[in-house]
Amino acid sequence: xxxxxxxxxxxxxxxxxxxxxxxxxxxxxxxxxxxxxxxxxxxxxxxxxxxxxxxxxxxxxxxxxxxxxxxxxxxxxxxxxxxxxxxxxxxxxxxxxxxxxxxxxxxxxxxxxxxxxxxxxxxxxxxxxxxxxxxxxxxxxxxxxxxxxxxxxxxxxxxxxxxxxxxxxxxxxxxxxxxxxxxxxxxxxxxxxxxxxxx
Numbered sequence: 001x002x003x004x005x006x007x008x009x010x011x012x013x014x015x016x017x018x019x020x021x022x023x024x025x026x027x028x029x030x031x032x033x034x035x036x037x038x039x040x041x042x043x044x045x046x047x048x049x050x051x052x053x054x055x056x057x058x059x060x061x062x063x064x065x066x067x068x069x070x071x072x073x074x075x076x077x078x079x080x081x082x083x084x085x086x087x088x089x090x091x092x093x094x095x096x097x098x099x100x101x102x103x104x105x106x107x108x109x110x111x112x113x114x115x116x117x118x119x120x121x122x123x124x125x126x127x128x129x130x131x132x133x134x135x136x137x138x139x140x141x142x143x144x145x146x147x148x149x150x151x152x153x154x155x156x157x158x159x160x161x162x163x164x165x166x167x168x169x170x171x172x173x174x175x176x177x178x179x180x181x182x183x184x185x186x187x188x189x190x191x192x193x194x195x196x197x198x199x
Contacts (some may be wrong), residue, residue: 027057033065055104056197062118062194067197073109073166074098078183082094093182096169096190105162106198111137112155115188117181118142119149126171126180130156132191159198167192 008014029050030036036049038122043060048068050057050150058065078095111130118126129139138156158165169190171180182188 015104036065043118059198066092070107070194072193074083074100075189077115077187077189080183091169091170093169093180093188096182096188098190098192099193100165100167100168102142102163103160103165107160107194108164108196108198109160110155110156110193110195111167112153112191112193114153115151115186116171116180117149118144119152119181120144120146122146124173128152128154129170129172130154131168132158134166136170141180156197162194165192174190 008018024035024044024047027048027050029052030039031052033051033054036051040047040049043065045060045062047060047175048057049059049065055070057068057070057163059068060066066146075095078093111132113128116128120126123145125141127139127141129136131137137158140152140154142150142152144150167190173180
């Protein structure tokens with residue numbers, strides 16, 4: 001199923017073999033994986049299908065069907081300076097939360113958080129955490145020497161269950177002079193990307 005298909009000569013009768021090659025190069029929708037299995041017992045390498053009940057775009061690699069990533073699912077950012085968060089236990093960072101629509105099960109999502117500023121005037125620690133549907137899935141603990149600052153980058157992977165997905169970024173600082181600042185001069189953001197499916 002590789003290679004370019006030559007143009008059809010004007011007014012010529014199209015052979016069934018030409019039509020079959022076109023079919024094999026298009027995205028074919030199926031209601032379920034079972035329907036696809038019944039219809040395509042011998043798929044061609046490179047074929048692409050869409051499965052309605054799981055919202056999956058798959059390709060055949062010669063051995064099995066592999067799900068293609070769906071890409072960016074959501075993005076939230078803080079542009080204006082939020083000022084400083086001081087003290088514990090902290091909480092949700094307003095503006096760094098997003099709710100995705102209903103998601104199919106067994107998708108692998110990458111959650112990426114960047115753009116905060118942690119700094120202090122005394123040696124202490126601070127924490128950032130990512131929560132999905134209310135459950136914490138990862139946290140980063142940062143120790144700062146007096147008079148220092150950092151811009152942490154926190155990532156996590158999450159396997160979906162069927163249904164809506166809510167992603168939140170939380171922050172804590174220990175007692176002392178640690179500050180957590182979001183937005184200004186650069187945006188702080190959380191981004192969620194679909195990077196594939198779990199077989």
